[in-house]
Amino acid sequence: MKRNLFTTVLLLLLCTTVLFSQAAGESTDDEKTLTLYCYDTFSSEWGSGPTLIPLFEQETGIKVDVVSTGDAVEMLSRAIMEGEDCPADLIMGISDDQASKAYESALFEPYDSPVLEHVDDSLEFDGEHRLIPFDYGVFAFVWDSESDVPAPRSLDDLMDPVYKDKIILIDPRTSSVGLGLLMWTIDVYGEDGYLDWWRAVGQNALTIADGWSSGYGLFTEGEAPIVISYTTSPVYHVLWEDSTRYQALVFPEGHHQTIESIGMLATSRHKEEAKAFIDFILTEGQAETAIANSMYPVNGETVLPDAYEWAPVPDKVFSMDPEYVAANIDRWTEEWTQAMTSL
Amino acid sequence: MRGRKRESAFYPAMAAIPMVLLVIVFLLPLSFNLARAFFDEDGFTLSNVKEVISTPYTYRLLSFTLMQAALSSLVSVLVALPGAYLYANYRFRLKRLMLSLSSLCFVLPSILVVLGFVIFYGNSGFVNDIWRTITGREEAIRILYSFKAIILAHAFLNIPVALTLITEDWAHTPRSQENASYLLGSSKVHTFLTITLPRIMPTVLSAALLIFLFCFTSFSIILVLGGGPQYTTLEVEIYRTNNIVMDSAKASALSLFSFLVNLVILVLYMAVSRNAASREKSRDDRAVRPTSWKTKAAIALYNTLMLIFMLGPLVSILARSVISTSSRYKEGFSLRSYAELFGLHRSVGVMSDAFQALVNSLVIALVVALLSTVMALFLCLYTTRRRSKAVEVVGMFPLAISSVTLGLGYYIIRAHIHSSGVLAGYILVILAHLVIAMPFAMRTISPVMRSGNPRILDAAYTLGASVSRTCFGVEIPMLKTTLARAFIFSFALSVGEVNATLTLAEGKVVTLPILLYRLINSYNYQGACAIGSVLMVMTFIIFALAQAMGTRRSNGNS
Amino acid sequence: MGTLELKGVKKRYPEFTLEIDLSVNEGEFLTIIGPSGSGKSTLLNIIAGLYAPDEGAILLDGRDITSLPPQKRGISMVFQDYALFPSMNVEKNISYAMKIRKVKRSERRRQTDALLSFVNLSGYNRRKVTTLSGGEAQRVALARALSSDPSILLLDEPLSALDASLRRHLRDEVRRIHDENPGVTTIYVTHDREEAFSISDRIAIMNAGHIEMVAGGEEIYNHPNSLFTASFTGEGTSLPAEMFDMDVDADTIFFRPESVTIPQTKFYGDADAYLILEGVKIVSAEFLGSCYLLGLMYEGHRILAESSFRPAEDTMTIYIRKTRLLLFKDGRAVS
Known part of the structure; x- marks a missing residue:
């Protein structure tokens, strides 16, 4: 018994030492340390964090402490909860759909960055520049060119019975991509017509997945040849798999756009450094960010790799006013649920 | 009763530490979360709660949630019963392997389960490939994206739970009652129905209720594999309200509602399992070598079907991890993912490569398992010796909470802790995993402790041993195998946990499931399956070890 | 039936x-x-x-x-x-x-x-x-x-x-x-x-x-x-047969405690009909209510004997009725 106790304690000590050694290699120089809240993919090895952060630190001498959680909603909620004590200087990753909540929170301080000159006005969804766009994506259906169904040419096309069980949709109640699709249909068909589209295409749907991860996963495993994703999805496959098999489709009705933004907190004590970071992301950080997130850079001057040729550019793009979204989202998703449940 | 005075300080002191932990790490954030249901911009209000209770939609959701959970539970138990019969009554070589394998399914992250199902049962999946080859038809049999797929997936996850629980109980039921029944002229079937079934019914019920609880809070499996919003649960509504509509008060009201329903089920479960534990049990295993060829055939058949059923999706994940869809490297068989993961290619930056993630997962799991077992032990000691139902229920609370609600609670914790360091990340992750693992550890230890012989302790007391000495020197050593099992299970749960880790680690600590999550988000399904495979193999080895340890001990004792 | x-x-x-x-x-x-x-x-x-x-x-x-x-x-x-x-x-x-x-x-x-x-x-x-x-x-x-x-x-x-x-x-x-x-x-x-x-x-x-x-x-x-x-099936004593010169084909003799006679004063019996052991020491005495069960030692062997009284001396002579002896060879009874 004593021996077991001894072993247990030894093990515990060993573990704590390992943990401490991890923690040890970390500086806490508060002087010039920026705290950045962003979603988890940023910090991942495949995200832009690991390249951009050291680069920024090198160039400016400002240290950045990256705090990443699951997704933007979590980050925002957390910051709101933390209120005055929020240690973050910057929050990165809030999309225009969620902006209303961000505005309400009054957390953010406007920043008129000089770099915004190079950013198209249509992308600056916040006139007051509290939330500054840094990349954007366009929702599109992606099609498997090796499948036996022809590529649909429009949203209307998807209602065709030839696509029965060939489409993977995503649930707007549980996913921002699903939500994007919902808004896309409202953009195109209006509030009176969008549900008809959903009812029709819902019949053709193999499944309505809970999120992009599972939805796209089903797609790559060959369950169905059409999935809702982004115009930039093929870029990944070209870059890393040398494959042009998966193609994003441009529809003449137009596409819905989602813009990701970064904002500086009013409570920040490192405003100058925060501004420097924002500028950095909007200039040197653009290419890396876009590629890592499979999105487009907002800065028109960014040079992108050739693979981006496989991300088609739609003619028409829609956006929705965040206030409008916030006011109606509850009703829309409820209506949607009603309509889809009685299929 | 036994000398109350003696015991007065010791057992409560033991229970104090885990209770404090539970309160701070779990109950407090939970109550903050649920309390939001009562507050609006204007202050205290019951409107959210009223709205939730009075909307018919809430009840529609509730009824579907209850129905799918009940059906899943029923199916799982019914399929497990014949298996439990065979496993409890007969000894055969594959038994240990089967029991280890089955526990595996339970601890995997759900995204992996979904992926495995798709690769195995999907329209372009393995089963359909075989079907097409055999029948020559082009059309696939549609297994997934339907209600039956939900039940199938839930069964996959939970049949092992029922199988293990019922087998365990049945194996230690003495045969004499059934023998008596045979001698009184009752046929085997009649004996089973009138004697055996009533005897094991409490355990069967308790397994059913536990499975019910798990299925109640199921989320992604239902949506993806079910095929659409016609199959939707309370959890989805909570998620929608919180993350899409961003009405946190209403989300909390819904969470409260869900929590209360779950609590009722939890209390029922505990009452039933208490009943099950109080049945007379024998220390010997009643398993014997099968003699008739019919029995042997039945065992072989059941095992084969089980293996296909359980291994199917798991092997699919393994297979996918070595199939590259990249034309650059070459399509088909490829170990590239593994090479990449283990740092040989493209390893970038300060953030971890897979090896680091593996180490983190192992170390965290080890600490969690140790602490969880110890804390659960302390709590169980208290609840058994002092018969405190309330404390036990509180210890099992985390079972009644869904991951969505838990997640909300976690970032409330995080918001209140102002340290962003790596160490804080580790500590919080460990604490969160601890809270999740403790109910399972308790559920493992408690019944064994309850059916133990209190006379042994009395013997020690009369020999002059103090309460603490008896506890550490006599009581705890008696529980060694059970403690090992609780340890293993806690370890496995920690290794596979992703939601809490994401929120609390803040990107500073990378574990295998987080790597999995990241890989999936960056389109790399082959890589994700590779990590999933590593997770599976690791968990399997651990469970196999536990089984081996358990059997060796009992062989030694007999 | x-x-x-x-x-x-x-x-x-x-x-x-x-x-x-x-x-x-x-x-x-x-x-x-x-x-x-x-x-x-x-x-x-x-x-x-x-x-x-x-x-x-x-x-x-x-x-x-x-x-x-x-x-x-x-x-x-x-x-x-x-x-x-x-x-x-x-x-x-x-x-x-x-x-x-x-x-x-x-x-x-x-x-x-x-x-x-x-x-x-x-x-x-x-x-x-x-x-x-x-x-x-x-x-x-x-x-x-x-x-x-x-x-x-x-x-x-x-x-x-x-x-x-x-x-x-x-x-x-x-x-x-x-x-x-x-x-x-x-x-x-x-x-x-x-x-x-x-x-x-x-x-x-x-x-x-x-x-x-x-x-x-x-x-x-x-x-x-x-x-x-x-x-x-009962208490008894087994002793190797070679200890006594008896004209029998056996390796062990066995007798029940009640076959042993311990004279209180003097032995009145036909000496030929008895096996006589002298110099037997008392090791223990158990009172059973109806009699005593004595544990005795003889040449390194333990003997159980029943007695209606507790002997006063430490050493004594005991008499075992020959007809009550059971003889065994290789564990099996011989007549």
């Missing part, structure tokens, strides 16, 4: 092989005793049909029942842990077999009441079996076993879980039940030899899977066929 024969019944185990040839007479009360692990319970289970023998035949009234399932043998058993059905009350337990045979309810009620009164538990019908005391439970188990009107009744150490006075009382009950139920052949297993001697017609001694001896109590006690039987 109730003649049982086991012919060449064999069952192999890692520790020993069970090999039994046994005949049980109709209506007799046979007790099987033996040390733990000798295979007594296994034997009962084989007779009941719960275990299958590897070889051999079991005949009941001349009919081969070896391949019959336990349901069809007409054999009842009372188990060591009573094995009452906890989900049923006393009445339901007892009428369980009747229900299976489709006995009508009124008849079931009548028979149950009769059985309950037979075991002196009238009025216990509605009691929950989990509330019964050990003795009550055992009697219910007995009643239940009798309910199917068996030709053979097996009892597997039914009283071992009870305290001594209850055991005494109940073993008489068991015998009474046997007597008042003519026709029932009873096979009773116990490790308590006093029990065996007091209630059996015949006793079978089992050792490591074999039956050493089957005979009436007196025969077994006074004329055991082996050293094992001798030492198992």
Whole structure:
């Protein structure tokens, strides 16, 4: 018994030492340390964090402490909860759909960055520049060119019975991509017509997945040849798999756009450094960010790799006013649920 | 009763530490979360709660949630019963392997389960490939994206739970009652129905209720594999309200509602399992070598079907991890993912490569398992010796909470802790995993402790041993195998946990499931399956070890 | 009705092989005793049909029942842990077999009441079996076993879980039940030899899977066929034969404590008829109530002797009646 106790304690000590050694290699120089809240993919090895952060630190001498959680909603909620004590200087990753909540929170301080000159006005969804766009994506259906169904040419096309069980949709109640699709249909068909589209295409749907991860996963495993994703999805496959098999489709009705933004907190004590970071992301950080997130850079001057040729550019793009979204989202998703449940 | 005075300080002191932990790490954030249901911009209000209770939609959701959970539970138990019969009554070589394998399914992250199902049962999946080859038809049999797929997936996850629980109980039921029944002229079937079934019914019920609880809070499996919003649960509504509509008060009201329903089920479960534990049990295993060829055939058949059923999706994940869809490297068989993961290619930056993630997962799991077992032990000691139902229920609370609600609670914790360091990340992750693992550890230890012989302790007391000495020197050593099992299970749960880790680690600590999550988000399904495979193999080895340890001990004792 | 024969019944185990040839007479009360692990319970289970023998035949009234399932043998058993059905009350337990045979309810009620009164538990019908005391439970188990009107009744150490006075009382009950139920052949297993001697017609001694001896109590006690039987069935002393020059072909002599005479004053007897040991030392004296059991030492060997008084001296001479000596060679009795 004593021996077991001894072993247990030894093990515990060993573990704590390992943990401490991890923690040890970390500086806490508060002087010039920026705290950045962003979603988890940023910090991942495949995200832009690991390249951009050291680069920024090198160039400016400002240290950045990256705090990443699951997704933007979590980050925002957390910051709101933390209120005055929020240690973050910057929050990165809030999309225009969620902006209303961000505005309400009054957390953010406007920043008129000089770099915004190079950013198209249509992308600056916040006139007051509290939330500054840094990349954007366009929702599109992606099609498997090796499948036996022809590529649909429009949203209307998807209602065709030839696509029965060939489409993977995503649930707007549980996913921002699903939500994007919902808004896309409202953009195109209006509030009176969008549900008809959903009812029709819902019949053709193999499944309505809970999120992009599972939805796209089903797609790559060959369950169905059409999935809702982004115009930039093929870029990944070209870059890393040398494959042009998966193609994003441009529809003449137009596409819905989602813009990701970064904002500086009013409570920040490192405003100058925060501004420097924002500028950095909007200039040197653009290419890396876009590629890592499979999105487009907002800065028109960014040079992108050739693979981006496989991300088609739609003619028409829609956006929705965040206030409008916030006011109606509850009703829309409820209506949607009603309509889809009685299929 | 036994000398109350003696015991007065010791057992409560033991229970104090885990209770404090539970309160701070779990109950407090939970109550903050649920309390939001009562507050609006204007202050205290019951409107959210009223709205939730009075909307018919809430009840529609509730009824579907209850129905799918009940059906899943029923199916799982019914399929497990014949298996439990065979496993409890007969000894055969594959038994240990089967029991280890089955526990595996339970601890995997759900995204992996979904992926495995798709690769195995999907329209372009393995089963359909075989079907097409055999029948020559082009059309696939549609297994997934339907209600039956939900039940199938839930069964996959939970049949092992029922199988293990019922087998365990049945194996230690003495045969004499059934023998008596045979001698009184009752046929085997009649004996089973009138004697055996009533005897094991409490355990069967308790397994059913536990499975019910798990299925109640199921989320992604239902949506993806079910095929659409016609199959939707309370959890989805909570998620929608919180993350899409961003009405946190209403989300909390819904969470409260869900929590209360779950609590009722939890209390029922505990009452039933208490009943099950109080049945007379024998220390010997009643398993014997099968003699008739019919029995042997039945065992072989059941095992084969089980293996296909359980291994199917798991092997699919393994297979996918070595199939590259990249034309650059070459399509088909490829170990590239593994090479990449283990740092040989493209390893970038300060953030971890897979090896680091593996180490983190192992170390965290080890600490969690140790602490969880110890804390659960302390709590169980208290609840058994002092018969405190309330404390036990509180210890099992985390079972009644869904991951969505838990997640909300976690970032409330995080918001209140102002340290962003790596160490804080580790500590919080460990604490969160601890809270999740403790109910399972308790559920493992408690019944064994309850059916133990209190006379042994009395013997020690009369020999002059103090309460603490008896506890550490006599009581705890008696529980060694059970403690090992609780340890293993806690370890496995920690290794596979992703939601809490994401929120609390803040990107500073990378574990295998987080790597999995990241890989999936960056389109790399082959890589994700590779990590999933590593997770599976690791968990399997651990469970196999536990089984081996358990059997060796009992062989030694007999 | 109730003649049982086991012919060449064999069952192999890692520790020993069970090999039994046994005949049980109709209506007799046979007790099987033996040390733990000798295979007594296994034997009962084989007779009941719960275990299958590897070889051999079991005949009941001349009919081969070896391949019959336990349901069809007409054999009842009372188990060591009573094995009452906890989900049923006393009445339901007892009428369980009747229900299976489709006995009508009124008849079931009548028979149950009769059985309950037979075991002196009238009025216990509605009691929950989990509330019964050990003795009550055992009697219910007995009643239940009798309910199917068996030709053979097996009892597997039914009283071992009870305290001594209850055991005494109940073993008489068991015998009474046997007597008042003519026709029932009873096979009773116990490790308590006093029990065996007091209630059996015949006793079978089992050792490591074999039956050493089957005979009436007196025969077994006074004329055991082996050293094992001798030492198992009562106190006694064994001494190597070579210590005494006796013209016999034996290596061990054995005698019971009561065969030893310790003269209080002077020995009045025919010296030739006795084995005389001198210089025997007393080591211990146990007062048994009716006499003393003395532990003695003679030339390094321990001897047990019965005496009506406690000897005053430490050393003495003892006399053992030669006719009461049992002689053994290689463990088997020689005449």
